[in-house]
Every structure is written in C-alpha cells, then in structure tokens.
Amino acid sequence: MRISLTxxxxxxxxxSCTGKHGDTVQLTIAEQYGLAYAPLQIAKEEGYISELLPxxxxxxxxxxxxxAIREAILGGKVDMGFMGIPPFLIGWDxxxxxxxxxxxxxxxxxxxxxxxxxxxxxxxxxEDKIALPQPGSIQHILLSMxxxxxxxxxxxxxxxxxxxxxxxxxxxxxxxxxxxxxFTSPPYVRMEMKEPGMHMILNGEEAMGGDFTFIVGAVTxxxxxxxxxxxxxxxxxxxxxxxLIKQNPGKASAILKDEFSLDEKEIYTYLTDGSLRYSEDxxxxxxxxxxxxxxxxxxxxxxxxxxxxxxxxx
Amino acid sequence: xxxxxxxxLSIRGISKSYPSISSSHTVLSNLSINFKKGEFTVxxxxxGCGKSTLLKIISSMILPDSGEIYISNIPVHTPDRxxxxxxxxxxxxxxWLTVKKNILFAVHTSQGERRSCxxxxxxxLTGLEKYADYYPHQLSGGMKKRTALARALAGxxxxxxxxxxxxxxxxxxxxxxxxxxINIWKEYQLTxxxxxxxxxEALISGQRIVxxxxxxxxxxxxxxxxxxxxxxxxxEFFTLYKKYYKLISNF
Amino acid sequence: xxxxGERTGWIFLLILLWVALIRIGGFxxxxxxxxxxxxxxxxxxxxxxxxxxxxLISMGLVLTxxxxxxxxxxxxxxxxxxxxxxxxxxxxxxxxxHPLAGIALLPVVILWFGTGALSIVFIILHSALWPMVxxxxxxxxxxxxxxxxxxxxxxxxKWRMSTKIIxxxxxxxxxxxxxxxxxxxxxxxxxxxxxxxxxxxTGGVGWYIFSRRVxxxxxxxxxxxxxxIIIGILMEDLFFGILEKKTVLKWGMSLES
Ligand SMILES: Nc1ncnc2c1ncn2[C@@H]1O[C@H](COP(=O)(O)OP(=O)(O)O)[C@@H](O)[C@H]1O
Ligand SMILES: [Mg+2]
Numbered sequence: 001m002r003i004s005l006t007x008x009x010x011x012x013x014x015x016s017c018t019g020k021h022g023d024t025v026q027l028t029i030a031e032q033y034g035l036a037y038a039p040l041q042i043a044k045e046e047g048y049i050s051e052l053l054p055x056x057x058x059x060x061x062x063x064x065x066x067x068a069i070r071e072a073i074l075g076g077k078v079d080m081g082f083m084g085i086p087p088f089l090i091g092w093d094x095x096x097x098x099x100x101x102x103x104x105x106x107x108x109x110x111x112x113x114x115x116x117x118x119x120x121x122x123x124x125x126x127e128d129k130i131a132l133p134q135p136g137s138i139q140h141i142l143l144s145m146x147x148x149x150x151x152x153x154x155x156x157x158x159x160x161x162x163x164x165x166x167x168x169x170x171x172x173x174x175x176x177x178x179x180x181x182x183f184t185s186p187p188y189v190r191m192e193m194k195e196p197g198m199h200m201i202l203n204g205e206e207a208m209g210g211d212f213t214f215i216v217g218a219v220t221x222x223x224x225x226x227x228x229x230x231x232x233x234x235x236x237x238x239x240x241x242x243x244l245i246k247q248n249p250g251k252a253s254a255i256l257k258d259e260f261s262l263d264e265k266e267i268y269t270y271l272t273d274g275s276l277r278y279s280e281d282x283x284x285x286x287x288x289x290x291x292x293x294x295x296x297x298x299x300x301x302x303x304x305x306x307x308x309x310x311x312x313x314x
Numbered sequence: 315x316x317x318x319x320x321x322x323l324s325i326r327g328i329s330k331s332y333p334s335i336s337s338s339h340t341v342l343s344n345l346s347i348n349f350k351k352g353e354f355t356v357x358x359x360x361x362g363c364g365k366s367t368l369l370k371i372i373s374s375m376i377l378p379d380s381g382e383i384y385i386s387n388i389p390v391h392t393p394d395r396x397x398x399x400x401x402x403x404x405x406x407x408x409x410w411l412t413v414k415k416n417i418l419f420a421v422h423t424s425q426g427e428r429r430s431c432x433x434x435x436x437x438x439l440t441g442l443e444k445y446a447d448y449y450p451h452q453l454s455g456g457m458k459k460r461t462a463l464a465r466a467l468a469g470x471x472x473x474x475x476x477x478x479x480x481x482x483x484x485x486x487x488x489x490x491x492x493x494x495x496i497n498i499w500k501e502y503q504l505t506x507x508x509x510x511x512x513x514x515e516a517l518i519s520g521q522r523i524v525x526x527x528x529x530x531x532x533x534x535x536x537x538x539x540x541x542x543x544x545x546x547x548x549x550e551f552f553t554l555y556k557k558y559y560k561l562i563s564n565f
Numbered sequence: 566x567x568x569x570g571e572r573t574g575w576i577f578l579l580i581l582l583w584v585a586l587i588r589i590g591g592f593x594x595x596x597x598x599x600x601x602x603x604x605x606x607x608x609x610x611x612x613x614x615x616x617x618x619x620x621l622i623s624m625g626l627v628l629t630x631x632x633x634x635x636x637x638x639x640x641x642x643x644x645x646x647x648x649x650x651x652x653x654x655x656x657x658x659x660x661x662x663h664p665l666a667g668i669a670l671l672p673v674v675i676l677w678f679g680t681g682a683l684s685i686v687f688i689i690l691h692s693a694l695w696p697m698v699x700x701x702x703x704x705x706x707x708x709x710x711x712x713x714x715x716x717x718x719x720x721x722x723k724w725r726m727s728t729k730i731i732x733x734x735x736x737x738x739x740x741x742x743x744x745x746x747x748x749x750x751x752x753x754x755x756x757x758x759x760x761x762x763x764x765x766x767t768g769g770v771g772w773y774i775f776s777r778r779v780x781x782x783x784x785x786x787x788x789x790x791x792x793x794i795i796i797g798i799l800m801e802d803l804f805f806g807i808l809e810k811k812t813v814l815k816w817g818m819s820l821e822s
Contacts, residue, residue: 067778074595087779094781095595129680129762136779162680162762163775168672178679297780375714393717406711409816410733419729420719451817469719 025227028059029234030069030081034166035186035270036105036215037082039241039278041259042252046244048237053230064165065134073098079223080234084138085288086297088218092308093298097221101310102235103282107214108275109142109204110189113181114173114197121150121202124157128180131162131169136297138214139183145291146207154295173198185214186275187266212284224310231310235280242278245271282309321387322351322505323372323397323473328381330367341367342530344381349473354499354506356520356538358513360562364530365509366402369475372507373399385473395420398471400462402478407450413437413461414446420469436464439494441487456483460491467498476508480515492519513558517551525561534561572802598784603791606777606784615767620792623769626682627747627754630689634746637690638697643727645702655698663695667753671760682764685757692753693746700742704735737813737820744805748797755793770796 027049031040043049049058061078063069069081070091082104092098111130117123124130132139140161148154162179164172166188172179174195181201182192192198205211217238224231245252253267260267270276285305292298305312325347331340341364349355359365370376372383374393382389385396393399398420400406407416417436437443440460450458463479479495480488496519499506510516516523521541525534540554580600586592587599594602610616645655667688678684708731716730732739758764758771768776774789813819 067781070781074593090779090781094783095593096781131680134779135776159763159766163760168675171672172675172680175676178675178681373718375717393714393720395718395720397718399714399718401711401714403709403711405709406715408712408715408730408733409818410736410812419715422719449816 025056025230027056027230028078030061030063030072030078035276036107038245038256039104039238040082042241042244042255043237045255048240049234052233052237056230073220080219082215082217085216085285086138086141087136088216089288089292089298090136093300098218099308099310100216100282101219101231102217102238102280103213104215104217106277107185108189109185110200111181111183111202112192112198112200114176115180121146129160129162129178130157130181130183131164131172131179132183134163135161142204142207143183144295146202187270190275208284208287213282216282239280245278320350321348323349324384326382328371328378330371330378349505351505352503354521355524356516357507357509357524357526358516358558358562359511359526360528361511363526363528366477369399369477369509373397373475395469396471397473397475398466398469399475400466400477400479404455404458406462407458409450412447412449413442416461417464417468420465436468440464456487459483473505478510513555517554525558595783598787602784603787606788610788616773618767619769619773622765623754626685626769627689627750630686630750631693633690634693634697637694638701641698642701659695659698667692668756680761685761685764688753688757689750692749696745696749697742700738704738705731708734737818740809740813741820747800
C-alpha cells in the first residue's frame with residue numbers, strides 16, 4: 001500500500017516536473033480555428049517563423065477554445081496563444097504571468113436575430129436566448145457593455161446565454177427556433193446576414209463605443225524574459241503574413257484553402273470584404289479593463305499598461 | 315374411451331421426444347393411464363426415464379408431441395390451479411418472498427382475492443413455524459422443499475403432482491413428512507400423483523404403484539398391498555422391495 | 566458500515582495525497598488549489614452564489630430524465646415480451662441507439678427541442694434508456710423458467726405475471742441497469758449543461774463548473790467537481806447501497822454471488 005502510494009506520488013511529480021527546455025529553444029504556439037487567425041496560419045504554412053528562428057523548434061497545437069489555451073499555458077505546455085482581449089485579462093487577473101505582444105486582427109462582430117419584433121436590446125423577452133461562444137468571451141463582454149449602456153444592467157443577459165461554437169450557433173439561429181439571437185464574428189456575420197429575415201441589432205463598435213482589436217497574441221513572461229528575440233521574431237513573421245494578405249490576397253487565399261477546407265474564392269471574399277482587418281495594433285485594452293473591473297469580471301487593473309502589454313510606454 | 319365418472323385425470327396416447335444432437339430422443343411414446351378421484355398414486359421409475367417430463371405434460375407446463383390430457387373428461391392445454399405441480403427444481407420458491415409469503419402466493423387467485431387457507435396449520439405440518447419470516451436463501455434444501463410443498467397444498471388443488479418431493483430430506487423429517495402428507499391427503503381428499511425413484515417411499519405412501527422402465531414404458535400398475543398399513547412386516551416389505559427393484563433396474 | 570469506514574479512509578488518504586502534492590510540487594493555485602481554497606469556494610458557492618439551487622436543478626433534471634427513461638424502458642420491455650416482432654424491433658432500436666453517446670446527438674436534439682431543459686431531459690433519457698432496456702431483457706432472460714411455471718400454474722394474468730414475478734425476479738439486473746443509467750445520465754447531464762447554458766435561470770452544477778472555468782476560477786471549478794463527486798458517492802453508496810441492502814442482498818439475489 002505505502003509502496004504503491006509512493007510510486008504514484010513519484011510518478012505524478014516526474015510527469016509534472018519534466019521540463020521541456022533543452023539546449024535549443026522550443027516554442028509551442030496554440031492556435032484556434034478561424035479566419036481571424038489567418039496571419040498565424042500563413043506564418044505557419046509558409047514557415048515564416050522558422051525562417052527567422054532557425055535554431056528554434058516550433059510546435060503547433062490546435063485547441064478548441066480560449067479556456068483550453070489558458071489551461072495549457074498554465075500547465076507549461078504552451079508558450080504563446082491567441083485570443084480575445086477579455087479572456088486574456090481574466091487570465092492575467094487570476095494571476096497568470098503573461099503579456100500581450102501583438103494584435104492580430106480587428107473584426108466586424110455582430111448580434112444577429114431572425115425576429116422582426118426585436119430591433120433593440122430592450123426588445124428581448126425573458127425567454128429569449130442568445131448564443132455566443134462562452135461567458136467571458138469577447139462576444140459576452142461586448143454584449144454586457146451594450147446591456148449596461150442601454151438597459152443599465154450589464155448582466156441582463158447572463159441567465160439567457162447558450163454556449164455554442166460559431167457554426168453551431170449559426171445553425172441554431174437559422175433554424176429560427178430556440179435561439180433568438182447569435183453574437184458572432186466573421187465569416188459567420190456575413191453568412192448569417194445573407195439569409196432572408198436576418199438583421200443585426202448591435203455591432204462590436206457600437207457596443208464598445210469605438211474601435212478595438214478582436215484577437216491579440218499573448219506570451220508567457222518566462223519565454224519573453226528568457227528569449228525576447230523569439231517573441232520579436234514571431235511578431236515580425238506575423239507582420240510579414242499581414243502584408244501578404246493585404247498585397248496579395250489571392251496567394252493568401254491559396255495558402256489558406258487547405259487549412260480551412262473552404263473554396264479559394266470564398267476565402268478571397270472574406271479576406272477582402274472588409275469584415276476582417278489584420279494589424280499589429282492593440283486597441284481597446286483600457287476600455288475593456290475599465291468595464292470589466294467595474295462589472296466585477298476583474299478584481300484588479302494594472303497601474304501601467306506595460307504590465308500587460310509588451311512594448312507600450314505609458 | 316374411459317367415461318368412468320370417477321376418472322378425474324386421463325392421459326391418452328401421450329408421446330414426447332426432445333431434440334438431441336442426433337435426430338431426436340424419444341422419452342415417452344403412446345403412454346396412456348387413468349387416475350381416479352381421491353387416489354394416491356406413486357409413479358416409480360429410474361432416473362431419466364421421463365417422470366418429470368410426464369408431470370410437466372400432465373400439468374400442461376409443456377405440450378406433448380401427440381396425445382391429450384383430460385381433466386374430468388375435458389381436454390386441457392394450459393396450466394390451471396386445479397392441477398398444481400410441485401417441481402423437482404430447488405429453484406421454485408421466489409427469493410424475494412419470505413416462507414410465509416411464498417406459501418400465501420398460492421392463496422391469491424389470478425384476480426387477487428384470497429382463498430381461505432390455514433397458514434398456521436400448514437406451517438406446523440411442514441415444521442416451518444420458526445421459519446415463517448425467513449427468506450428462501452436462508453433455508454436448507456429440505457426446508458425449501460417443505461415450503462414448496464406447503465405452497466402446493468395452500469392452493470387447495472384437486473390434483474397434486476409431486477416431483478420427488480421428499481428427496482434430499484433428512485431421514486427423520488422425511489418420515490414425519492411422509493406420514494403427515496398421507497394425513498393431509500386424506501383430509502383434503504386430494505388426488506395425488508407422486509413421482510419418485512425411491513422404492514421405499516413408494517411402498518410407504520402409495521395406494522397404487524405404477525412402475526415405468528428406463529424407456530418410459532409402464533411395465534407394472536397395481537394396488538400397493540402395503541397401503542394403509544402403518545407398520546408393515548419386515549419380510550413382506552423386503553419381498554416387495556426386491557420385486558420393484560428388479561422391475562426398474564431390469565431392461 | 567465497514568464499507569463506509571473504508572470509503573472514508575480512502576477518501577481521507579486521497580485528500581492527504583492532494584495536500585502532499587501541493588506541498589511538494591509547489592503548484593500554482595491556478596493549477597491545483599488547496600483543499601482549503603476549494604472549501605472556501607464551495608462555501609461561497611452556497612452563500613454568495615446559487616450552488617444549492619444549481620444542485621437541486623441538476624438533480625431534478627436527472628430524476629426527470631431517469632423517470633422518463635424508466636417508464637419508456639418498461640414500455641419497450643412490454644413490447645419486446647409481447648411478440649417476436651416486438652422483440653426484434655426493440656433489439657434493433659437498442660443496437661442502433663445504445664452505442665450512440667448522448668453528446669453525439671446534440672446537434673439533432675438542438676434542432677428538435679431547442680436548447681432548454683427539454684433537450685437536457687431528452688439527452689438524459691437517451692443515456693439512461695438503453696442500458697435499462699438491455700438490462701431488463703437480460704434480467705428476463707436470466708429468470709429461472711421455474712418461476713414462470715409457478716406463475717402459470719396459479720393462472721396469473723399477464724399483468725400480475727409481470728409485476729409479481731418478472732419484475733422482482735429481474736430486480737438484480739434492473740438495479741444494475743439503473744446504476745449504469747444513473748452514472749451515464751449524470752455524466753451526460755454535466756456535459757449537456759455546459760453547452761446548453763443556464764437552464765432555469767441559474768443553470769445546474771455543470772453550468773457552475775463551466776462558468777467557473779471560463780472565468781478561470783480554479784477553486785470554484787474544483788468546488789463544482791467536488792460537488793459532482795460527492796453526489797456520485799452519495800448515490801452509489803447511500804441510495805443504491807441501501808436499495809440493494811433492502812432488496813437483492815436481503816433476498817440473496819445479488820448478481821455477484
Ligand atoms: N428440456 C429438455 N431437453 C432435452 N432433453 C430433456 C429435457 N428435459 C428432459 N430431457 C431428457 O429427457 C429424459 C427424461 O428426463 P426427465 O423427465 O427429467 O426424467 P426423470 O424425471 O425421470 O429423471 C432424460 O434423458 C433427459 O435428459
Ligand atoms: Mg425428474
């Protein structure tokens with residue numbers, strides 16, 4: 001008995017302590033699925049990162065949602081992840097040691113409904129449900145911001161949320177039954193709006209009251225302190241991919257078509273229709289901070305933005 | 315055809331075979347026999363000769379390949395509570411019912427109403443007074459047999475079909491039980507067909523002894539000369555014992 | 566009682582191991598919070614949050630689903646014993662649906678029943694029904710022929726035959742089926758809740774865990790998982806334990822023996 005316990009303990013400890021840092025630097029990047037991550041896909045497919053970091057082994061893991069990325073980073077399995085600003089802030093608030101090192105994309109987000117009688121947030125009845133990726137996601141925080149502004153109650157919809165991935169949310173919306181509205185992002189915003197009877201009640205900018213970055217890249221303090229050059233290189237690689245998308249969207253679509261198993265033309269449309277804009281800029285962090293602190297989603301705010309963003313001086 | 319009004323149970327031309335690996339195995343062929351009301355018959359035969367099969371056919375638990383069973387000259391094809399079969403199987407009590415409730419099971423008719431039954435009397439008769447609230451799994455094999463017998467009696471049947479009811483009992487309890495059973499039979503005016511491979515038992519209890527050989531053929535059907543004699547003479551008993559022993563083992 | 570003592574002992578040991586892991590491993594509380602943090606989160610869940618309600622909602626949903634499954638299983642069973650065609654029909658249904666995880670049905674369930682309590686109940690019904698049906702028919706098949714003979718001898722109607730003999734006689738299998746159904750549907754419920762969100766305003770325990778997770782409240786997440794574990798243990802050891810003690814064990818009918 002005692003022996004087996006000891007063995008178990010030792011095993012657990014070995015598993016959890018096995019470091020992955022050998023002589024060469026190893027970089028593990030978590031990606032998510034979606035067009036908003038296009039520069040990341042291109043940098044990966046075209047080997048931009050390895051080009052700049054020949055000594056570094058780059059590993060990619062694909063994870064289903066932001067919570068999983070945070071958990072993987074906490075567990076030391078991932079060094080870098082991409083997500084919305086609110087999930088990043090929640091992690092930082094809870095004590096994760098990480099910082100935003102780049103913006104990735106801005107996007108047209110929207111709350112779309114099929115119900116003619118709903119033109120405004122105050123038209124939602126108590127039984128009307130809103131589908132979005134998950135509580136604490138950027139969609140959820142934007143909805144809360146708008147609810148706070150329009151209804152004076154930022155958690156007005158918290159009991160009426162349905163957690164769905166974008167495609168599931170879209171089919172639930174289009175079936176016009178249980179889900180009244182869907183808060184989503186490209187390309188689903190345009191796809192849904194093309195369907196008859198759908199209209200948008202709220203878009204991201206209105207909710208926020210300004211421009212903001214949709215997806216940012218975050219990196220652990222450990223990696224950044226030990227190897228700032230790696231972080232720089234990833235940033236450069238992403239910038240290069242952004243340039244490619246802007247200057248040669250045709251080529252970018254060709255690169256992306258396998259990754260998304262979508263038609264090349266379709267991807268081209270999404271890349272060029274203005275619903276997605278790729279840029280390194282990081283916008284909206286102060287607004288998210290202020291709102292999330294006020295509504296109790298965060299317990300603290302940084303004294304200086306450079307505690308959470310690499311390379312800002314304030 | 316037998317139209318004797320006394321004839322309560324009539325078995326006519328019964329044949330039964332079971333499928334076996336090579337073709338089929340005939341157990342009973344064209345067997346006929348009649349039983350009078352109130353008669354106590356013992357069917358004696360070696361193991362495997364088809365006694366249990368015959369009882370199951372008589373109680374309509376299984377159907378014969380050919381032939382008919384008549385109760386008071388009416389053919390029957392489904393089991394009924396006039397003909398209660400006490401199985402040979404150890405597994406015939408319901409494990410979820412106590413001894414008492416197992417016995418009372420026989421008293422509830424299909425409509426759920428209760429017939430009169432002297433439970434105390436039955437428990438005393440079978441020596442189960444102390445075990446009324448026991449569950450079957452807490453009983454010995456013999457006690458299970460006694461409970462099954464009590465249940466069979468509790469249902470107040472016209473014809474009681476008993477498949478080796480006293481086998482596997484201790485000698486002492488077997489004697490008492492055999493004796494009390496004879497009293498019950500008289501009191502209730504039952505028609506009894508008791509099946510056994512035990513010659514001694516046949517000689518002690520039966521009015522009529524029917525012997526079946528290993529091929530399921532009736533080779534002897536006669537009144538038991540010892541019937542009614544509580545303490546037969548050693549010599550007479552021994553002579554009869556030898557006679558039946560020869561009959562059932564000689565084939 | 567001996568079993569209760571053993572169970573408590575093992576659980577105590579696991580908690581000790583937990584504490585030892587934290588002491589030795591130096592884990593961040595975001596990865597492995599201490600039992601004290603979890604207790605605190607649990608306390609806050611009850612006092613500041615709606616954890617009490619959420620537990621009731623989850624239990625209510627599971628009970629509704631299990632009841633619906635029991636009734637349907639009984640109906641299916643009656644169909645399957647009534648005729649040969651009925652039997653092969655139910656068998657076919659079982660072969661098709663039994664291996665299908667409730668979560669795999671989710672998209673269809675959403676289309677048919679939306680995302681409310683009804684869908685969750687349906688998923689529980691699905692998770693619980695098939696093990697029950699299989700166990701009912703296994704119980705029936707294992708029923709000694711002699712029980713049925715006795716029943717026929719006493720001219721029992723089909724109904725009384727079912728209620729007085731077949732059901733009690735299959736009870737060991739029915740209980741085993743119920744146990745599987747319970748644990749399957751409890752699992753399905755927790756995952757379904759995570760997707761369907763806050764049914765009945767506050768949602769159930771599954772939603773509690775999920776909302777703790779997305780806000781990275783690790784102690785809260787562990788508190789939710791602890792609740793799930795405790796309910797599992799209570800059901801297994803108390804509810805089913807007592808039920809078995811009062812029935813199949815008392816009757817010497819348990820499947821193990
Ligand atoms: N259900 C059955 N299937 C096949 N063979 C059977 C079955 N029941 C009995 N038998 C065979 O029929 C013969 C008579 O059996 P049984 O009536 O039980 O004999 P007895 O009761 O006289 O010992 C035996 O050879 C037995 O193996
Ligand atoms: Mg026999």
